[in-house]
Amino acid sequence: MFLSSSETLEGVPFSRSRITLVRLMLPTDVNFAGNVFGGSLLKVLDEIAYVVGSRHARQNMVTASVDRMDFLAPVHLSDVVHFTGQVTHVGHTSLEVSIHIEAEDLHGTSRRTVGNAYVTMVAIGPDGRPVPVPPILAETPEERRLLEEGRRRAEERKARRPTGGGSP
Numbered sequence: 001m002f003l004s005s006s007e008t009l010e011g012v013p014f015s016r017s018r019i020t021l022v023r024l025m026l027p028t029d030v031n032f033a034g035n036v037f038g039g040s041l042l043k044v045l046d047e048i049a050y051v052v053g054s055r056h057a058r059q060n061m062v063t064a065s066v067d068r069m070d071f072l073a074p075v076h077l078s079d080v081v082h083f084t085g086q087v088t089h090v091g092h093t094s095l096e097v098s099i100h101i102e103a104e105d106l107h108g109t110s111r112r113t114v115g116n117a118y119v120t121m122v123a124i125g126p127d128g129r130p131v132p133v134p135p136i137l138a139e140t141p142e143e144r145r146l147l148e149e150g151r152r153r154a155e156e157r158k159a160r161r162p163t164g165g166g167s168p
Contacts, residue, residue, distance in 0.1 A: 009134035014143045017056035017136075018086040021048055024106075025079045036075035041101065044083055045069070045117055049097040052085040053121035056095060057133040060124045064094060067118035067157060075114050079103040082111075089150030093130035094122045096150050118153060 021044065029040040046063055053061035075081060082102045089096035101115035125131040138144040 011135045011137040013137045020084045030077045048083045048085040049119035052097045057123040061121040064120040064122045069117040073114045075103045090136045
């Protein structure tokens with residue numbers, strides 16, 4: 001469902017866009033040492049950001065940037081990986097998706113944090129141009145804290161962005 005630019009954008013609660021995907025790491029995901037390729041995790045991370053953003057905005061989304069991806073620990077063949085994503089900042093046509101990644105052995109006996117990332121997504125209308133996204137509604141102190149942290153990261157990204165039409 002696409003919203004026209006004339007429709008009022010109502011706030012969306014945090015819970016609407018928060019998702020978790022669980023994925024088993026297979027032989028096609030790993031290198032010769034048995035560690036999962038970072039690119040395999042990044043592909044799933046981008047998919048999670050798309051789903052989270054699309055659920056929030058009710059629009060098609062495109063990836064504008066990966067603010068950072070911290071690989072904190074290796075992921076191995078047959079690990080079960082949990083990707084949890086949620087909107088943590090909303091701008092005019094873009095939003096930030098925070099993604100937390102945990103892995104555990106196949107039997108669930110040792111779960112560990114293996115990565116964190118922030119992805120900026122832009123809402124795209126049927127004509128391929130950016131469209132407004134609805135605000136996010138913080139209902140708890142924790143959600144308000146997450147929004148404040150997201151706002152600070154958005155300001156930092158904006159400050160780093162090159163100005164003018166030239167190359168950085």
